[in-house]
Amino acid sequence: MNRIVVVGASAAGLAACETLRREGFEGTVTLIGAETRFPYDRPPLSKQLLAGAWDPSRLSLRSPAQIDALRLDARLGTTATGLSVADHTITLDTGPLAYDGLIIATGVRPRRLAGDQTHVLRTVEDALGLRERLGPGRRLAVVGAGFLGAEAAAVARGLGCGVVLFEPAPVPLAHAVGERVGRMLATVHEEHGVDLRTGVTVTSAEALDADEVLVAIGSQPNTEWLDGSGLRIDDGVVCDEYSAAAPDIYAAGDVARWRNPLFGVDMRVEHRTNATEQGMAAARNLLRPYARRPFAPVPYFWSDQYDLKLHAYGHLRAHDAVEIVDGSLEDRRFLAAYRRGDRLVGALAVGLPPKAVRPWRQAIADSALWKDVT
Amino acid sequence: MTAVRIEFDEPKCVAAGQCAMVAPDVFDQRDDDGVAVVLDDTPGPGQHEVVREAAAVCPAAAIHLIES
Numbered sequence: 001m002n003r004i005v006v007v008g009a010s011a012a013g014l015a016a017c018e019t020l021r022r023e024g025f026e027g028t029v030t031l032i033g034a035e036t037r038f039p040y041d042r043p044p045l046s047k048q049l050l051a052g053a054w055d056p057s058r059l060s061l062r063s064p065a066q067i068d069a070l071r072l073d074a075r076l077g078t079t080a081t082g083l084s085v086a087d088h089t090i091t092l093d094t095g096p097l098a099y100d101g102l103i104i105a106t107g108v109r110p111r112r113l114a115g116d117q118t119h120v121l122r123t124v125e126d127a128l129g130l131r132e133r134l135g136p137g138r139r140l141a142v143v144g145a146g147f148l149g150a151e152a153a154a155v156a157r158g159l160g161c162g163v164v165l166f167e168p169a170p171v172p173l174a175h176a177v178g179e180r181v182g183r184m185l186a187t188v189h190e191e192h193g194v195d196l197r198t199g200v201t202v203t204s205a206e207a208l209d210a211d212e213v214l215v216a217i218g219s220q221p222n223t224e225w226l227d228g229s230g231l232r233i234d235d236g237v238v239c240d241e242y243s244a245a246a247p248d249i250y251a252a253g254d255v256a257r258w259r260n261p262l263f264g265v266d267m268r269v270e271h272r273t274n275a276t277e278q279g280m281a282a283a284r285n286l287l288r289p290y291a292r293r294p295f296a297p298v299p300y301f302w303s304d305q306y307d308l309k310l311h312a313y314g315h316l317r318a319h320d321a322v323e324i325v326d327g328s329l330e331d332r333r334f335l336a337a338y339r340r341g342d343r344l345v346g347a348l349a350v351g352l353p354p355k356a357v358r359p360w361r362q363a364i365a366d367s368a369l370w371k372d373v374t
Numbered sequence: 375m376t377a378v379r380i381e382f383d384e385p386k387c388v389a390a391g392q393c394a395m396v397a398p399d400v401f402d403q404r405d406d407d408g409v410a411v412v413l414d415d416t417p418g419p420g421q422h423e424v425v426r427e428a429a430a431v432c433p434a435a436a437i438h439l440i441e442s
């Protein structure tokens with residue numbers, strides 16, 4: 001293997017490039033990225049950057065010296081438009097490029113309302129564009145009370161905006177974290193003066209009475225460039241438990257749907273740490289086809305809302321039941337445990353010391369029986 | 375022999391705890407807010423590999439290694 005091409009220059013793509021070098025790969029590593037910036041961190045976009053606390057230079061994931069040390073053939077501002085598996089070649093907007101190994105890390109992009117040009121939040125440019133329109137007395141409508149919409153609503157309140165938050169479900173985030181935790185989060189937003197309107201499906205931004213509209217209704221994997229390649233696409237690039245999509249082709253990060261053997265389900269997660277960990281795993285498995293290791297992480301994400309920091313571990317979405325096993329929702333210091341079948345599959349903690357949370361993460365990694373831990 | 379010095383950009387830390395999981399002898403987390411604490415900013419050679427791993431997995435790019 002002499003030429004490895006990584007498509008997507010963000011968290012997952014960077015982790016793949018770094019791992020290839022750390023594992024001693026001396027061949028050519030080409031990094032293709034549609035954005036013109038070197039890899040930067042997205043979570044602060046809806047937090048410190050939107051709040052105006054940080055400027056974009058703080059978001060760089062690596063310094064120029066660290067990037068140089070990777071000896072990359074970096075092609076930024078370049079888009080991959082096609083893949084031929086049989087020819088081991090991808091097509092770029094600048095021409096064809098042959099590879100021996102390929103890592104797909106093209107992430108996701110925001111879904112939009114039909115035909116509309118409102119704000120979305122995925123790139124530095126998006127965040128800066130929204131930030132300059134926010135301030136005291138401005139009215140922001142946020143469509144979608146998922147984690148992204150909720151964080152942006154919180155920041156906008158902090159900037160003195162009037163905020164209306166629309167959510168089609170009766171309780172925001174209930175499908176993700178359960179009804180009770182979702183209701184607590186809804187209360188927190190209302191206490192901070194957000195006008196939360198649940199059970200409302202917004203289909204067009206035009207009718208909304210607001211100065212600015214942010215649409216945060218989920219995302220769509222960037223897989224169109226793989227259409228017709230023969231790779232299986234189903235809300236993401238479908239991979240096996242090694243993160244392999246085909247021989248010599250791996251996928252990692254937000255774009256990858258892989259079989260997580262820890263839970264025995266196909267999952268695609270849009271979590272910052274997963275992008276890095278899967279990028280690393282994909283690179284290792286690509287380099288060592290005979291010593292491949294399944295990618296079986298406990299997914300993890302955090303979210304900041306006002307002064308609350310949520311930490312979530314495991315596969316919460318498909319849970320059958322939730323129980324508060326430490327602290328209380330009223331105090332906003334608690335640990336919620338999630339059950340699926342007879343197993344512990346997830347935990348969500350707010351305001352608890354790491355030492356109290358770590359054993360739960362470990363129990364999820366061990367697929368503990370629910371009756372043994374609750 | 376390489377020496378490794380850790381520079382920690384604390385305000386960037388999101389308290390994810392990946393570092394303390396990968397390199398528990400070098401990183402811990404504060405009880406109140408989970409922000410990382412560097413226990414040993416010039417760890418010995420036996421720790422270099424896990425410290426590099428910690429810097430690589432940190433989701434906030436808050437851990438910098440100065441290798442000399």
Ligand SMILES: Cc1cc2nc3c(=O)[nH]c(=O)nc-3n(C[C@H](O)[C@H](O)[C@H](O)COP(=O)(O)OP(=O)(O)OC[C@H]3O[C@@H](n4cnc5c(N)ncnc54)[C@H](O)[C@@H]3O)c2cc1C
Binds near residue numbers: 033042
């Ligand atoms: C505002 C915001 C806040 C977030 N907050 C949190 C949080 O608090 N906690 C958490 O765990 N996660 C959070 N996330 C999620 C986290 O940022 C993502 O999981 C992570 O960025 C995924 O990295 P990735 O490398 O897989 O994909 P991406 O970051 O999406 O990068 C994919 C890259 O590929 C490029 N690309 C796409 N198609 C092509 C193509 N055809 N050719 C070339 N390049 C292409 C894209 O331009 C992009 O640069 C947040 C995300 C956003 C947007």
Ligand code: SF4
Binds near residue numbers: 387393401403433436
């Ligand atoms: S891994 Fe990074 S963000 Fe997480 S606790 Fe350690 S330093 Fe902080």
